[in-house]
Structure formats: structure tokens, C-alpha cells
Amino acid sequence: MEDILELTIAQIRELLQKRKISSVELTNYFLERIKRFDGDISSYIKVTEEYALKMAGDADKKIADGENGQLLGIPLGIKDIYCTKGIETTCASRILKGFIPPYDATIIRRLKDEGYVHLGRLNMDEFAMGSSTETSYFGITRNPWDLERIPGGSSGGSAAAVAADECIASIGSDTGGSIRQPAALCGVVGMKPTYGRVSRFGLIAFASSLDQIGPFTKDVEDCAIMMNAIAGYDPRESTSVPLNVPDYTEFISRGIGGWKVGIPKEYFIEGIHPDIEKAMQRAITTVEGLGATCVEISLPHTEYCLAVYYIIAPAEASSNLARYDGVKYGFRPQGSIDLLDMYKKTRSAGFGAEVKRRIMIGTYALSSGYYDAYYKKASQVRALIKRDFTEAFTLCDAILTPTSPTPAFKIGEKMDDPLQMYLSDIFTISTNLAGIPGISVPCGFTKDGLPIGAQFLAGHFEEGKLIQIASAFEKYANIEKRRPAL
Amino acid sequence: MKIDKGVVEYVAHLGRLALEPNEVELYTSQLNRILEYMDSLNTLDTEGVESTSHAVPVTCVLREDLAKDSFSVEESILNAPEKIGSSFKVPPIIEVEE
Numbered sequence: 001m002e003d004i005l006e007l008t009i010a011q012i013r014e015l016l017q018k019r020k021i022s023s024v025e026l027t028n029y030f031l032e033r034i035k036r037f038d039g040d041i042s043s044y045i046k047v048t049e050e051y052a053l054k055m056a057g058d059a060d061k062k063i064a065d066g067e068n069g070q071l072l073g074i075p076l077g078i079k080d081i082y083c084t085k086g087i088e089t090t091c092a093s094r095i096l097k098g099f100i101p102p103y104d105a106t107i108i109r110r111l112k113d114e115g116y117v118h119l120g121r122l123n124m125d126e127f128a129m130g131s132s133t134e135t136s137y138f139g140i141t142r143n144p145w146d147l148e149r150i151p152g153g154s155s156g157g158s159a160a161a162v163a164a165d166e167c168i169a170s171i172g173s174d175t176g177g178s179i180r181q182p183a184a185l186c187g188v189v190g191m192k193p194t195y196g197r198v199s200r201f202g203l204i205a206f207a208s209s210l211d212q213i214g215p216f217t218k219d220v221e222d223c224a225i226m227m228n229a230i231a232g233y234d235p236r237e238s239t240s241v242p243l244n245v246p247d248y249t250e251f252i253s254r255g256i257g258g259w260k261v262g263i264p265k266e267y268f269i270e271g272i273h274p275d276i277e278k279a280m281q282r283a284i285t286t287v288e289g290l291g292a293t294c295v296e297i298s299l300p301h302t303e304y305c306l307a308v309y310y311i312i313a314p315a316e317a318s319s320n321l322a323r324y325d326g327v328k329y330g331f332r333p334q335g336s337i338d339l340l341d342m343y344k345k346t347r348s349a350g351f352g353a354e355v356k357r358r359i360m361i362g363t364y365a366l367s368s369g370y371y372d373a374y375y376k377k378a379s380q381v382r383a384l385i386k387r388d389f390t391e392a393f394t395l396c397d398a399i400l401t402p403t404s405p406t407p408a409f410k411i412g413e414k415m416d417d418p419l420q421m422y423l424s425d426i427f428t429i430s431t432n433l434a435g436i437p438g439i440s441v442p443c444g445f446t447k448d449g450l451p452i453g454a455q456f457l458a459g460h461f462e463e464g465k466l467i468q469i470a471s472a473f474e475k476y477a478n479i480e481k482r483r484p485a486l
Numbered sequence: 487m488k489i490d491k492g493v494v495e496y497v498a499h500l501g502r503l504a505l506e507p508n509e510v511e512l513y514t515s516q517l518n519r520i521l522e523y524m525d526s527l528n529t530l531d532t533e534g535v536e537s538t539s540h541a542v543p544v545t546c547v548l549r550e551d552l553a554k555d556s557f558s559v560e561e562s563i564l565n566a567p568e569k570i571g572s573s574f575k576v577p578p579i580i581e582v583e584e
Binding site: 303322326329332338339342343380419433435436 | 505
């Protein structure tokens, strides 16, 4: 059974359909792996063994009845941010400990419709606020490639679980890079779709004008399969966009001959790790070897992205997190003298340091007298950032950048300096501000054997183009196949 | 220094947080550093630039007001830390004169 861990969704689906393996056998295989290896990595907050085996049993019956869902019998890991009926959903926060949603998020419903198996809840930064998965109330997640290092964040559990073969694929969310950055640092594929492409109904909100849901997979074809399952309009979500969704797997073998690929000069700055810079030079050569032309482009407002993001995201978060008041669900300490006292005690003991810091920044930026100087100014600069991309895409079909300026850093290295931590997202946040899609694909290793990711960006609703260029790149770049030594 | 401890305490109150003295100290210094970084935006002229609150144009979405199945009272209060019968239970809201 050892070779199962080499197999993708596409390959395993075939084995399931031909009855070479059952979903229950497959699920037990991954449950065993989690038992064996997750003690060191801690990618899961909770493993839902009984629930998983029941779903696997149901999937096997459906396969026997000749049904063929896109994910029928496939064991997936789920970031602990999606409301799932009857399953504790915590957002890695003490304030939601014990919360059992009475309904399914649309993403969960869609995965169920396709017959997936829910292995468990994956760890993350508390309320998805972080770049290292060190702020979870339930403890840190470690990078499978080096247990002394972080897996990236906020969807660090989702990336680590795929890298360590503790699930076939997983689901994460991306507000400023929370899918692409951990995907790069753990050596897997991660996509943030266009804002409005995947319904967020039932996603616990962080920053509502930036949040998107997307997959972590072993390769680009699996990313296309996952996107087919999760993309599409949802009347329950008012920012979901009623556009037809193409079959993303059709973009796999098309090639990119004749494409223009933009290389933004502002993304090749001092401070990039030298091995990442070298890997990017190789990536450019690979893209040109595929018959595309690389052209230098400019995204002139790049240097302002981080400041804009760290006003807008905390502002929206401070508003979204006002709902955690100790009344309707979750944690409430004892011994409050009145309602206001209860609110303050609940929130002070229920939220961790980074969440409180962002509530403070956001509340300040929205408070009377400072709104124009911070939130309004940031929203205007956001318009300029978005315009940079619109203009860039008149000159090129896709953009290539590094996903992260550094490989995985050491645990604890940036915890005392929030601004240094925020800089980890410097190449990914502009995408969320502009609402465009992005994908991170493995593009090599550092001298020390840590994974490096390349990021491709495209215009709104052009996820197909990203699948096209990323799959061509993956095939032609011929990145050495390695697995972390566990 | 853009903000002092007094502002941090006031903002904490607005955000319904009770900070320990050491947290007030820490957040005062960290928030000052972060806000200083934000000041880079002031070097940009944004006169006449329309603000963007959403990256993809979103219009007000309306739907028919139809009665549909919803959560039962039991499901709605299922997660309440404290409840009485079919209600959420909270500490006193209005001051009671002794």
C-alpha cells in the first residue's frame, strides 16, 4: 500500500472505479498515516475517524451502484474554518471552542455532493490571521520538510497535511496569501480563485472583501479537479458571481505557445532569498522554453500593497469579529457583573494576541477622526493597485512572480515582530486587493532542501489560464520529485 | 509617537477588549510601529481617486421575500453558553437600583 501516497486524485479515482481499492481501505490508510506521523507535524486539530469511515462506506456503496462523483470516495482534509453540520468548527480560536454548526457551508455541501470523505479539521492561524500557523489556540503546525520550521500560514495545516501525505488534497482559504504562501513553503500546489468564484457561505469571515476559498493538491491536474467541484454561483452568497464555470481539466494539456508572460520588476527586490532568485531565473527560462515570451512589466503601486492590506483587512476583521460576544455560541468566562463586563471578559480571554492586535488596528483605523486618514486612503490606493493589474493584463496573458520572498523560516523567528511577519505576504496580498486569481506551483528547492514556489497570476475569472500555464510549467520544468523524510 | 496609552485603552474599549497593563504597553509600541509604516500611503496623491471597497463590481443583490425552512429554536440556541428555556441567558443589561 506504500505507493498510494504517490497517487493523485485522478489516479486514485480510477482505482476506486475499477474496484482495485475501496474508499474504506483508502480512508483507513490515511487514518493510519495520520496516527503515525501527525504527532510530529500537528497538521490536524481533530481527526474525525468515525465520520470519515461512515462517509467512505457510503462512497463505496455509491461506487457499487455505478455512481461517479468527481471526488467520490476521496479522503480530504478541511481547514477548520468551514461550518460543518454536527462537527466542531473552531477557526483555531478559544472563543469558538465547542461550537457545533447547525448547517453546512456551501463548500462542504458541494464536496458532499461529489462524494468526498472528511478526514478531519486542519490547523490554521487563529481566525486565519497569520503567516506561520503559530497563532492557533491548539498549538503550532510544523513543516514536514523540516520540523524546526513553520509550514506557512494561515492554512499551514492544509499545506502540511498534503505535503506529508496525510490526505490526498485539502481545502484552505486565502485573504492575503494564506493558500499560496504555505503551498510554496510546503512544496505543493495551491490556488486562490477570483473573488466571487467560490461561495463563502458558511466560511467564518476574516476580511470579507478579500477572503477566498481554494484547494491544496499534489499537482495541477488535481487542482483543476478540485476547482471543478467547488467553483460556481451560490444564491446564498451575495458576492458570488453568476458566471458559467468551464471544465478546468480541459486546460491541462493546451500549452502556452505564443503567450506573453509578464515579469513585474517590482517583485524582484533586495531581500529575496538568493536560492529563490535563482529558481525564478530558471522558471523564466522554462516558460520561454514552452514557446512563451517573457516581458518586463511594471506594477507601480506594489510598495503600498502591504500598508493598504494591513489597514483594510484588520478594519474588516474588527467589524466581522464583533459577533463573538459570548452570547450565542462558544466560550464565555464565569463571574461577569454586567453585559459589558461579559463582552470584555469573553473577548479578552477568548482571542489570542494576534487577533487582538488586529482588532485594535482595525478599530483605530475605523474610529471617528481617523477613518479618512486610514480606511478611506487605503481604499483609494487599492483602486490604484487594481488599475495596475488591469493595465498589466493588456500587455501580457499571465504574470510570473516568486510566491514568497523566503523559504520556510524557523519556528518563533518572527513572532515578536508583527511587521516582519506581515512582510512574508509581500508577493501575495496584491492579488487579494485586486480580486484576481493566483496559483503557486513548486519550482525547486533551496540548497538546504526547502521547497520554493512560483506564483502565476491572471485576470479576473481566468483560473483556466492559470491551470494552463501551471500545468505546462509543471510538466516541462521537470522539478525533481522528492517527498519529505518523515 | 502617533498614539499613547490613553488612545490604546480607548480603542480597546471600543473593540470591547479589557487589556492587561503589559498588553497596553506592548500594543502601544507595536501599533505605533505599524501605523508609522502605514504613513507611506500619505506620500501618494489620491485626490479624485474613487475608493474601491470590492475588487469585483458588486451591486445590491435582491431576492424575493419568500418563506423557507429555517433553524428551529432548539437549533438556534444549541451552542449558547447559557440558556433559559428557549432563550439566550445574559448578565443584567440595565443597572438595578439597590
